[in-house]
Amino acid sequence: MLLEVKNLSKHFAGLAALHRISLQIREGEILAIVGPNGAGKSVLFNLINGMLRPTSGQIHFLGEDIAGLKPHLIAHKGIARTFQTTALFDQLRVMDNLAIGYRLRNTHGFWSTIFHSRDWKEDRARTTANVMETLDFIGLAEKAFHPVSSLSQAEQKRLSIGVALISQPKIILLDEPTGGLILEDTDEITDLIKKIYKVAEITICLIEHKMRMVMDLAHRIIVLNFGSMIAEGSPEEISKNPEVIEAYLGAEYLA
Amino acid sequence: MALFLQQVFNGIMLGSTYAIVALGLTLVFGILHIPNFAHGHLYMLGAYIGFFLMTLYGFGFWTALIASMIILALVGMLVERIVYRPLQNRPVINSFISAVGALMILETGVIVLWGPQGRRIPNPYPGIVDLLGITMTWQRLLVILVAIVLIILLQIFIKKTTVGTTIEAVAQNREGAMLVGINVNWVFSLTFAISTATAAAAACLVAPIFMISPTMGALLGMKAFVIVILGGLGSIPGAILGGYILGLLEAIGGGYLSAAYKDVYAFGALILILSIRPTGLFGREVS
Amino acid sequence: MPAIRFLLKKWFYVLLLVLAMALPFLITNRYYFQIVIMGCLFSITTLSLNLILGYTGQASLAHAGFFGIGSYGVALMTKSGISFWLALPLSALFAALIGFLIGLPTLRTRGSYFAIATLCFGVIVSIVAGSWIEFTGGYTGLVGVPHPTPLPLPLIGVIGFETQTAQYYLVLAFLLLTLLVMHRLVYSHLGLSFMAIRNNEALAEAVGVNTFAGKILSFVVANFFAGLAGGIYASLVGSISPSTASIDLTFSWLVYLLLGGAATLAGPIIGAFVIPVIMEYLQFLQEYRLIIFGALLIAVIIYFPRGLMGGFSTLQQRVREFYGQRRGVKHAVRS
Numbered sequence: 001m002l003l004e005v006k007n008l009s010k011h012f013a014g015l016a017a018l019h020r021i022s023l024q025i026r027e028g029e030i031l032a033i034v035g036p037n038g039a040g041k042s043v044l045f046n047l048i049n050g051m052l053r054p055t056s057g058q059i060h061f062l063g064e065d066i067a068g069l070k071p072h073l074i075a076h077k078g079i080a081r082t083f084q085t086t087a088l089f090d091q092l093r094v095m096d097n098l099a100i101g102y103r104l105r106n107t108h109g110f111w112s113t114i115f116h117s118r119d120w121k122e123d124r125a126r127t128t129a130n131v132m133e134t135l136d137f138i139g140l141a142e143k144a145f146h147p148v149s150s151l152s153q154a155e156q157k158r159l160s161i162g163v164a165l166i167s168q169p170k171i172i173l174l175d176e177p178t179g180g181l182i183l184e185d186t187d188e189i190t191d192l193i194k195k196i197y198k199v200a201e202i203t204i205c206l207i208e209h210k211m212r213m214v215m216d217l218a219h220r221i222i223v224l225n226f227g228s229m230i231a232e233g234s235p236e237e238i239s240k241n242p243e244v245i246e247a248y249l250g251a252e253y254l255a
Numbered sequence: 256m257a258l259f260l261q262q263v264f265n266g267i268m269l270g271s272t273y274a275i276v277a278l279g280l281t282l283v284f285g286i287l288h289i290p291n292f293a294h295g296h297l298y299m300l301g302a303y304i305g306f307f308l309m310t311l312y313g314f315g316f317w318t319a320l321i322a323s324m325i326i327l328a329l330v331g332m333l334v335e336r337i338v339y340r341p342l343q344n345r346p347v348i349n350s351f352i353s354a355v356g357a358l359m360i361l362e363t364g365v366i367v368l369w370g371p372q373g374r375r376i377p378n379p380y381p382g383i384v385d386l387l388g389i390t391m392t393w394q395r396l397l398v399i400l401v402a403i404v405l406i407i408l409l410q411i412f413i414k415k416t417t418v419g420t421t422i423e424a425v426a427q428n429r430e431g432a433m434l435v436g437i438n439v440n441w442v443f444s445l446t447f448a449i450s451t452a453t454a455a456a457a458a459c460l461v462a463p464i465f466m467i468s469p470t471m472g473a474l475l476g477m478k479a480f481v482i483v484i485l486g487g488l489g490s491i492p493g494a495i496l497g498g499y500i501l502g503l504l505e506a507i508g509g510g511y512l513s514a515a516y517k518d519v520y521a522f523g524a525l526i527l528i529l530s531i532r533p534t535g536l537f538g539r540e541v542s
Numbered sequence: 543m544p545a546i547r548f549l550l551k552k553w554f555y556v557l558l559l560v561l562a563m564a565l566p567f568l569i570t571n572r573y574y575f576q577i578v579i580m581g582c583l584f585s586i587t588t589l590s591l592n593l594i595l596g597y598t599g600q601a602s603l604a605h606a607g608f609f610g611i612g613s614y615g616v617a618l619m620t621k622s623g624i625s626f627w628l629a630l631p632l633s634a635l636f637a638a639l640i641g642f643l644i645g646l647p648t649l650r651t652r653g654s655y656f657a658i659a660t661l662c663f664g665v666i667v668s669i670v671a672g673s674w675i676e677f678t679g680g681y682t683g684l685v686g687v688p689h690p691t692p693l694p695l696p697l698i699g700v701i702g703f704e705t706q707t708a709q710y711y712l713v714l715a716f717l718l719l720t721l722l723v724m725h726r727l728v729y730s731h732l733g734l735s736f737m738a739i740r741n742n743e744a745l746a747e748a749v750g751v752n753t754f755a756g757k758i759l760s761f762v763v764a765n766f767f768a769g770l771a772g773g774i775y776a777s778l779v780g781s782i783s784p785s786t787a788s789i790d791l792t793f794s795w796l797v798y799l800l801l802g803g804a805a806t807l808a809g810p811i812i813g814a815f816v817i818p819v820i821m822e823y824l825q826f827l828q829e830y831r832l833i834i835f836g837a838l839l840i841a842v843i844i845y846f847p848r849g850l851m852g853g854f855s856t857l858q859q860r861v862r863e864f865y866g867q868r869r870g871v872k873h874a875v876r877s
Contacts, residue, residue, distance in 0.1 A: 051747075071747040072748075072752045075748060075749060075750035076750055089742055090741065092734070092737060092741065099734055100731075100734050100735065100746070103735060103749070108731075114726050116726065124730075127731065167750060338840055342844060347654060348600075351603075351657050352800065356840035356843070357836065359833065359836030360833050360836035360837060363829075363832035363833045477658070477665060480662075484655055484658065521662075522666050525662065526659065529648055529659065
């Protein structure tokens, strides 16, 4: 078991965004977290990767308690993520973004940089190699030198997945990786995720709204609503779960 | 004991000035999210305009004060329009730089027009009251009284009037306010106008007590920022409380410890508080 | 052809260097020579301001304060007999240390608070310099700061620094040192981290960059060089006062930086030379200097945030994009 969350709660001035959530992410699986808007899905990711501090509860990664650690430390431990808003370094170029993503695998520091020590040169060679490899993997090799602003929405989503991927994490959290994309592009991303799973053997946890994609990809699904977990199981089980149907479509559909 | 009470009185007077200036700043900084570095310099301009009107055109004290408030309100709106509004959607560091430019123009402009030396404004209310062994000049009492009136008026305005609630709405959710049809740009202008007008009032009140000089605003502006950060961005009670605390701290510290370093106290307090609570005394966590 | 462009670029810099070395033989006017020397010195301060502000995106307005710390440090030490060559690194390190102490509480918080705190600190340095009379000579400052101690060099013999020419080469040497350090820092993963912090601090943090450490490092290095320049200034000019740490200086460097081009290496140098020279020609406008600077600052930040060099680098970028496929990703991190 890779990541475990126990009785995790997050309150914002009286509003419970997440209420006593307990779940596990198992190694080698693709887990999908779904739920209506405002269910607390992104909040969960923000808690896991350290951008928010839990009001109460625990988060364990590989047996270690990581709740409340600063995000960069959590990234070092092997948890990578993407953002709903496609966060990228838009003042820089495509390959710079990837190079920054790889940064945590570098060991050199300030003095090595000033003196161009062997450490520094080795790190630079490794970075270049990894950047090229990831560029090919996500299919953006021709756009290496381009500024991020010149990429299309779909390409930007691919790049942000690449930035998460290049740090060689143990688990990737994808927050709506196909948000706002048309069907064609959605399929492209789905294929990319499948490729990641097969080639890189990374555990994947994704938040998504597109149920068809989720049913296709996920091994297991967790459903959140109003900050609580209302269902957990295989895609088959979830699609028949009455509470899930009520949450999405309303009680009238339960008949 | 008498000395102590004297310092307390001075501290309250000083604090009144700080409170008004910090109030104006917290409105702009907390509500519009604009760090108006030029605030202190606008305060200084208010004093000079008052001086100018009184000495050149023979305005009476109160007339000059009101006229200065009106003129500064207009200048404030101009500054907002030219210096800050074009940078609304850019990283905040750009606004700092722009503010620095504005403050350079204001300070040097005043030096060019009126010279670098300090000027004296004739005191409209000379005369002293002796109470409890404290020497209070009428002018200083006036500062305290008018400050309290202004603060109360402002509180009523923000909390009880429609315009005031509109300003608060824009502060809480700019996009939401736009969606319900509030003209956000107009709110920005108005908030700035209030901010600079109150600063002008404070400046004119204090001017007869101390000399006015082109650099009088710089330190005050910085202290206002310290007060606003410590009291919490956008918090009016925080600004008022912080202003009075700083005023007392400086008066008492200046009287008993070292007068030369009294300006350093504010800064020392800032560093100390930020070390313990990075969000300021009453600030909230930004996620 | 890319190869030709590469060679041309290298030759261009070599030519510049030769010109810089030969300058004392080309300029005969003492006054103009002094302007050049000051230009070099202020290039160092503007380059270092560029590191924290242009590359890392943190608005430090205390730069002249650290310049002042460096100059008072060298002035006090050399006046009591310590060699310039010991006093200078010590003062610069001291400035860096103070920067570290100030940075610890203030870089942990919002950018606005950092800007305000550094603005305050810069002013506090002036106040302390003026008030600590026993130590700093008060508002009249210190005079009689000796020139740099003569330096024995192998082969050449002992060099004194009483002449303008010697002083120029001293400043030039330090400018080149600063340039080298900045170049290595900027064109590296560390430099990318700085720019990541500037671009999107939350994302940088999430991707594994220790943003707090990065900001502190950038701030400390920047202040080291500011202190270094201050120390050299004290020794060359011979007298200093609280106005050496004046906030006006910070504002001037800000103008040089913004006009010349933030986040480039040539920009600060161009700004630090061109603008003072222009102001020299416009002597009659001296009174209005700061008004013009202020207006320029506002205009540039709104309409040309990348300054002169910024516009040039955008052009370079487009050209490079065109050639991109040929050069390959091999030169990835070396921009």
